[in-house]
Amino acid sequence: MTPLIAIRGLRKTYLMGDENIHxxxxxxxxxxxxxxVAILGPSGSGKSTLMHILGFMDTPSEGSIVFDGREVAVLAPDLRAWYRSNRVGFVFQSFNLLPRLTVEENVALPLLYREGSVPAANxxxxxxxxxxVGMSHRLDHLPSQLSGGERQRVAIARAIVGSPSIIFADEPTGNLDVKNIDRILDLLGSLIKEGITVVLVTHDLSVAEKAHRVISMRAGLVHEDRSR
Ligand SMILES: Nc1ncnc2c1ncn2[C@@H]1O[C@H](COP(=O)(O)OP(=O)(O)OP(=O)(O)O)[C@@H](O)[C@H]1O
Ligand SMILES: [Mg+2]
Incomplete structure (x- = not known):
């Protein structure tokens, strides 16, 4: 089967002073x-860097990414923006909700960048x-008026609002209690049944256990890749 995404030789190097960080x-x-897919690995192993690059938030230093048959590692900014708003959903490790927008405006935001979008439909x-995500009762709250777990659920709603082909979620359950972890896992399960690919970073083994495939990263490399 042709993969949705094929990554080859992907590198990201940061120059800090005279040291290269791989x-x-x-x-x-x-x-x-x-x-x-669940991605595990110690802090600093490159998990967020990988997610940001695959989510069109950042570009690699080297390597190839073929998304749906097209090379996308290096794309013009407008094409990157198109992929970001039409093909992927992203849940940031730090949520990145806009503080001056309400809950529902934050969630509608990715749709605003689409061609021909209609505010009322958004x-x-x-x-x-x-x-x-169980957040209908907080539509008019600002992010600062939400708990950490509630912010996380709003960030997840923002990632799914545009019906993406693939969702990248960086520790989407890190701030949630057991009940809400189950709710989010159920939601991810139903997205997968709809044919959406889910790639999540987690430190929680009970979350990783639900995935069909677990990738462990160490020092910027894939250390282990197990399917079941
Ligand atoms: N903008 C940057 N400039 C310099 N170094 C960076 C930058 N972003 C990340 N790094 C370094 O790259 C490495 C990988 O970082 P990354 O955020 O991908 O780790 P991670 O696996 O997501 O860790 P965590 O589990 O703590 O979130 C780290 O050593 C980090 O210090
Ligand atoms: Mg990280």
């Missing part, structure tokens, strides 16, 4: 449509996404 030191991976889609 955040990604040559990663080869394929992701299939509908896969549920808000309807935002409410439906918030319903799926």
């Amino acid at each position: 955040a990604l030191a040559g990663v080869d991976l394929d992701f299939q449509a509908g896969e549920f 808000l309807i889609a935002a409410r439906a996404a918030l319903e799926r």
